[in-house]
Structure formats: C-alpha cells, structure tokens
Ligand SMILES: [Zn+2]
C-alpha cells in the first residue's frame with residue numbers, strides 16, 4: 001500500500017483538530033460521536049453458522065466488508081486503498097481489487113488452495129469441475145478422493161454466484177483521493193479500526209476525520225478512560241458561556257466564571273466520590 005498524502009486538499013478543513021493532533025481521549029470521544037451519528041460504519045460480521053465469505057441476506061445495502069459479493073459501502077481498490085461510497089452500498093467498479101483479494105487479507109481460514117479451487121470452478125462452471133475431477137480419478141492422482149471431498153465441502157459452503165466478481169463497468173471507476181485519482185464515481189478514504197470496543201469503519205469526510213486516521217495509522221489507540229470527565233466539563237462550560245454569560249455585564253462575568261470554576265470543581269470532586 002502506498003503511503004497516504006499528509007493532507008488531502010479535497011477535504012473540508014479540520015475545525016476541532018485544526019491546531020493540534022487529537023489526544024487519545026479526543027480519539028475516543030470523536031469516534032464514539034461519529035458512530036452514534038452513523039457517520040462511521042459498523043463492521044459487518046456474520047453469526048454462526050455463516051462463514052466470513054457468506055453474503056449478507058438482509059440489509060445488503062449496509063454491507064461494509066470491502067467488495068463483498070461485489071456490492072458494499074466499502075471497496076478495496078487496485079491501488080491498495082480502501083474507500084467508502086457516499087451512502088448505501090454500491091456495485092464494485094473496474095478498479096476494485098475484488099472480494100477474493102479482501103478475503104485473502106481478512107480471513108486466515110481462506111487458504112490459497114480453496115481460492116484456486118473457487119477460481120477454477122467459477123471459470124469453468126459445473127462441467128469444468130466434473131472434467132477436472134474426472135482427470136484426477138483417471139490418472140489416480142495421490143489423494144484425489146480427499147481433494148474431491150474438500151472441493152465438495154467448499155461447494156456446499158459457498159454460493160458461487162455471490163462470489164463472482166460482477167463490477168459495474170458502465171458507471172465508471174471509483175475516485176481515490178489518496179492517489180489523487182479522479183474517477184466518475186465519488187469515494188471517501190476510510191480506515192478500518194478493528195480494535196474493540198470501537199470496531200468501525202472510520203470514514204474520512206473532513207480534516208478532523210483525517211487527523212483521527214493519521215493518529216490511528218501511527219498505531220495510537222483511543223483511550224476510553226478519560227472521556228467522561230473531560231466531556232462533562234467542556235459541555236457544561238460551553239453551555240453557560242454561550243447562554244447566560246453573554247447577557248451579563250463584564251464585571252459580573254468574572255464573578256460568574258469564578259462560581260463556575262467552583263461548580264465544576266465541586267462536580268469533579270463529586271465524580272471522584274469525595
Ligand atoms: Zn469493490
């Protein structure tokens with residue numbers, strides 16, 4: 001994967017993190033807020049007995065596994081970057097790497113052997129598979145029966161129709177802001193944060209999200225422990241600063257601020273259980 005540009009000129013500028021990189025507490029608060037407002041996507045997972053490569057049967061427009069069954073909100077491009085589409089899941093484009101590439105990187109249980117088998121079967125259809133198996137039997141290939149059995153299992157587990165690459169070539173390629181490549185279809189850079197409890201697709205819509213991704217790419221993890229105190233203090237102060245204080249005269253402001261400090265101090269002590 002090529003290294004991302006240090007700043008993406010096509011994005012709206014950062015407001016929250018314009019002057020300093022987000023702290024670990026900021027990362028946590030920001031990510032939680034974005035998840036709540038659904039601006040960051042949740043990662044699609046399949047309950048047992050489904051496999052990682054099973055298609056999503058309900059709400060397929062919400063799929064976030066990259067290029068999954070050729071329709072997703074997230075795509076892995078041939079350049080190596082992952083991108084999100086603006087809204088609901090869209091079909092893959094000609095510059096998508098495709099589901100197979102994604103499975104290789106995401107699912108250790110998808111072995112090369114199995115992928116090779118899927119490819120062969122996809123390429124040749126049922127008749128091709130029969131011919132393929134018949135050759136093994138005819139030539140008495142060592143372990144042929146085991147391999148046939150394995151292939152059958154793979155066959156039963158998979159709905160090959162869904163795994164076949166079906167890019168929507170007519171609509172054009174996806175743009176990639178990281179490569180500064182312009183395509184007919186709009187896309188946003190993403191960072192897939194798999195660590196719990198966050199587990200989400202960070203969608204880069206502006207400079208603030210980009211600042212978050214840059215920290216995550218350095219390996220910095222959000223810190224949930226300091227969130228409560230800092231958020232509470234900020235929100236109560238902002239509310240009063242925006243509302244009541246502006247109505248008072250300047251002399252009174254000082255007094256109010258002093259009281260506020262006391263209040264927040266008492267509140268903090270309260271939080272600390274004193
Ligand atoms: Zn795709």
Ligand SMILES: [Zn+2]
Pocket residue numbers: 077079080081176177178179
């Ligand atoms: Zn790219």
